[in-house]
Amino acid sequence: MENLDVNGQAIAIDNEGYLRNLEDWSKEAAMQLAQQEGIELTDAHWEILHLLRDFYQTYEMSPAMRPLIKAVAAKLGSDKGKSIYLMSLFPGSPAKLASKIAGLPKPTNCL
Amino acid sequence: MSEAKKSFLIINRKAPYGSSAARDALDVALTISVFEQPLSLLFMGDGVLQLLPEHIASEIGQKNLSANLAMLEMYDIDRLYVCRQALEQRGIRPADIRLNITLLDQNGIAALIKQQDQVLSF
Amino acid sequence: MTLHLINKTPSESSALSDSLSAVSEGDALLLIENGVYAALQGYAELFTRLPGSVQCYLLEHDADARGLKQLNQEFLPIDYDGFVELSCRYGKVVSWF
Numbered sequence: 001m002e003n004l005d006v007n008g009q010a011i012a013i014d015n016e017g018y019l020r021n022l023e024d025w026s027k028e029a030a031m032q033l034a035q036q037e038g039i040e041l042t043d044a045h046w047e048i049l050h051l052l053r054d055f056y057q058t059y060e061m062s063p064a065m066r067p068l069i070k071a072v073a074a075k076l077g078s079d080k081g082k083s084i085y086l087m088s089l090f091p092g093s094p095a096k097l098a099s100k101i102a103g104l105p106k107p108t109n110c111l
Numbered sequence: 112m113s114e115a116k117k118s119f120l121i122i123n124r125k126a127p128y129g130s131s132a133a134r135d136a137l138d139v140a141l142t143i144s145v146f147e148q149p150l151s152l153l154f155m156g157d158g159v160l161q162l163l164p165e166h167i168a169s170e171i172g173q174k175n176l177s178a179n180l181a182m183l184e185m186y187d188i189d190r191l192y193v194c195r196q197a198l199e200q201r202g203i204r205p206a207d208i209r210l211n212i213t214l215l216d217q218n219g220i221a222a223l224i225k226q227q228d229q230v231l232s233f
Numbered sequence: 234m235t236l237h238l239i240n241k242t243p244s245e246s247s248a249l250s251d252s253l254s255a256v257s258e259g260d261a262l263l264l265i266e267n268g269v270y271a272a273l274q275g276y277a278e279l280f281t282r283l284p285g286s287v288q289c290y291l292l293e294h295d296a297d298a299r300g301l302k303q304l305n306q307e308f309l310p311i312d313y314d315g316f317v318e319l320s321c322r323y324g325k326v327v328s329w330f
Contacts (some may be wrong), residue, residue, distance in 0.1 A: 059182035064145055065184035087205050109141040126242050128298060129267035157242050160270055163300040170294040177300055202275025 016108050018099070022056070025103030033101045041101075045089050051075055052093055052102040062099040062107040117228040118149040124232060126228055127176045128168065133161050136233035144186040153215075153223060154196035158233075159195075161202065162193065164209045180210060192223060204207035234324035239268035240330055243276055248329040250279075259285045261323060263316070264291040270287065272296070272304040278309055279329045292316060 003010040004019070006029045012020040017036065030049060034041045041049075055063055055071055063071060065083065072077060073081020080086075086094035095107050121140050125132035136152075143150050154162055166177040167182070195214040198205060205214060215223065224230055237260060241248040249271055256262065263282075264271055269291050271279065280289065293310035311319070320326055 028217075058178065059185070061176040061182060063165050063182075063185065064141070066145070066187070069183065070185055109138065126245065126267045126270060126299075129245070130243070157244055157267075157270070160242070160299070167297045169298075171298040173298065196305040199299075200271070200275050201273045213258065 003075055004032060006030065011041075016106060019103040022103060024052075029103060030101050035105070037097060037101065039090070039097075039101070045101075047076060047088070048089060048098055049102040052104060056104050058100075062104045063095060064107050064109055065093075065095045067099070068095050087106065117159065118151070118226065119143050120151045120153060120224060120227040122230065123154045123161055123231040124156045126157040126160040127166070128171065129174055132233045133158075134174075136231075137176070139182070140188060141186060141230060142163075146186050150176045150188055151190040151192060151223065152188065153194070153220065154212075155167070155197050155220065157197075159193055159197045159203065162210060162212070163203070164207070166202045171220055184211070192220075194220060213230045214222055234261075234323050235325045235327055236260070236319055237262045238326060238328045238330075239264050239271065240328075241265070242267045242270040243279065250327040252327070253279065253283070255327075256283060256287055258286045261288040261290060262317060263311075263319060264289075264295075265316075266292075266295055268319040269296045269299060269301060269304075272301070272308045275303050277307075282307070290315070290319065307309060 001012050002015065004013045006026065011024045011029060014020055019029070031041055039045070051071060052062070069081050069083060069086065072086065090097040099105070099107055121136050123133060123136050127133040133211065140150060140152060161176060164177050166175050168175040189211065191210055191212045192213045192215050195216050205212070235257065237256060239249050239252055239262065242245045243249045245267065251260065272291050275326040285318070289308045290292065290311050293312055296310065
């Protein structure tokens with residue numbers, strides 16, 4: 001089993017780098033996961049990460065891109081509820097990347 | 112991907128947790144929605160049991176289906192049809208179900224199936 | 234005396250109807266897994282002809298997991314310890330799976 005080292009503490013991750021346990025997530029863990037992806041977390045990133053954590057709390061699944069956009073638009077306004085905005089924060093595949101940094105499982109059914 | 116859209120109907124006929132049928136149907140539904148095809152879900156027979164709210168599935172070490180079904184509207188899956196007779200047989204009132212559903216009788220179910228391009232039964 | 238275990242809904246198999254036709258005085262019924270759905274009010278009629286000496290139980294963890302509330306009062310909810318205790322109390326267990 002692979003581990004992520006956060007301040008000397010070993011946290012279990014899967015072979016794609018997603019945390020195995022939801023409870024292992026912390027600010028430090030998020031920063032480390034982001035760093036590995038070449039992302040420096042700003043307030044704009046954090047509000048998406050917290051929104052994702054809330055989404056998972058409610059629905060017990062990580063969202064694919066479309067429901068993520070819908071959730072962001074509902075909570076943070078339609079300016080941010082856009083694919084291009086999320087791409088600017090989490091380049092490539094925002095739903096997958098943001099879920100990973102938020103310490104959630106990989107979204108299924110995500111193209 | 113071709114631009115032509117096909118309408119899909121997923122029929123849920125099994126109780127949750129006793130088998131993987133309910134979860135398989137959900138996975139297929141979410142996948143179809145990612146391809147932005149028109150999708151309806153029909154719950155009949157024991158499938159209506161999936162719709163009861165507030166499962167505490169952690170008590171049996173499973174993932175919570177009722178939380179996942181509440182997420183369907185975030186995927187714009189909002190056409191949920193339910194067999195009225197199946198609810199009545201089990202003593203479940205439509206008001207017990209928190210999701211936005213449309214009740215159908217037998218004729219309504221036949222008509223719904225007839226309208227679809229593809230029908231998948233779980 | 235026998236403990237009858239049922240783990241299927243009344244419509245997914247003949248487990249429940251088979252067991253009901255094989256119950257004797259002094260036996261007990263225990264609904265587990267999907268069997269707990271038989272305690273929905275809509276199925277109460279199925280149990281009205283049971284001998285009065287037959288005790289009915291259901292595993293509360295399975296009922297909670299499925300969001301079941303306001304169930305048939307004839308069924309006494311039990312936990313896993315209760316399940317073990319019943320299995321010991323009744324010499325024979327028939328699993329109608």
